[in-house]
Amino acid sequence: MQQTVVDRIEPIAEDTVTLRLRGTTGPLAPWEPGAHIDLALPNWLTRQYSLCGDPADRESYRIAVRHERLSRGGSEYVHRFLRRGRTLEVSLPRNHFPLVPAPAYLFLAGGIGITAVLPMLRAAAGSGVPASLVYVGRSAATMPFAGELRAAYGEQVRIVATAEQGRPDLAALAAGMAPGTLVYCCGPASMLAAAEAAFPAERLRVERFRPAPKTFGPDTEFEAVCARSARTVRVPADKTLLDALAHAGHPLPSGCREGLCGSCELTVLDGRPEHRDDIGAPKGRMYACVSRSLTPRLVLDL
Incomplete structure (x- = not known):
């Protein structure tokens, strides 16, 4: 585990705050786009959050936390009780959603799923690889980093507020993709299901908030x-x-x-x-x- 201190807490969207966690004993462990950390909270809960800052910044980590209506205690603690200056333990970064080399990328993010995708878009754009993002949320007010993304990437980013525009046509996106494009998708289960129906499995990478439904035989000793x-x-x-x-x-x-x-x-x-x-x-x-x-x-x- 690594020792950090809450250096900054800022609202970034409706019901969402960003935390800047600064290392207290020197540089923090390196990470790559797609990585997440375990955050040990003072109420004895441990929660996982995608790193959404700059991998070149070894002094601090940035995460974003949405206050879930059916919180199991993690996001509620962050929003109601966590304060600047609090010391927190975080794990070494782990990455089960790595950005692999490709001739082009299409990123799909739903709501707080933007946290996993944001560093990927930054890395792809920085390397000169063609990349675009379709970012979906209920309304612009609920979508973290929407302004930051528009300012940095312009027409590479499409912001879709479903309350006004409806859901994006993923089948049309799939039909218009350049050969070899990899699709990275992070968001709610409904978005992942739509992506899995629209894109070839070999070109799609997903990260889930909740386990996918599965069926197994009876548990045995x-x-x-x-x-x-x-x-x-x-x-x-x-x-x-x-x-x-x-x-x-x-x-x-x-x-x-x-x-x-x-x-x-x-x-x-x-x-x-x-x-x-x-x-x-x-x-x-x-x-x-x-x-x-x-x-x-x-x-x-x-």
Whole structure:
């Protein structure tokens, strides 16, 4: 974890504030567009936020927090109680939504999803690669960074206020794309579903706020063998691997507990994990909060 202090809190749109988190012990860890951090709040909650500042700025991180109407305590704390000068721990940046090289980019952002996309657009434009952004929100007043984007990128950015203009025609966007264009989309589930219907899967990259609906077989009991400590932990059918390991004295970092943030990543030495995450676990890895086992035993690097 890294120690930061809240250096600035500013409203950026209706129900949305930006935080500038300044490192207290020297430069902060580097990051690339698409990365996020875990923010440990004083009310014992940990929440994930995309980094939306400048990767060249090693002195501070910028995030944006929307006050959710059905807040589970994270955004409500930030908006109602967090103050300038408060010390906060943040994780090292993780990136499950990296910007990969392409001849051209189309970025799609819905609401607070702009936070993941903003540094990508900046990086693409800075490298001279053709890039455009379609930014969708209920109204201009609810859309963070809309003015900043218009000023910096002009006609490369299309702002769509759905209350006045309706939803953009993604099929028409797909039909007009140049060959090789990669599409990056971050926003609510309805936007992601529309993007998945409109664009070829091999050209689309998405980041989700909530897990996609999935169907799995019934949960069954299995054993987790901790190779380094020579301990075997029973994982009952009604308990996650994350909780079983914590109960046995092997607590792991955990943030979302939904297979989205990657903080509980484990290395699998033997056995076949059943991946239930939305990140796409690399070979030989799994996420303990949601994933289980297809074999009676998993051997873990613990």
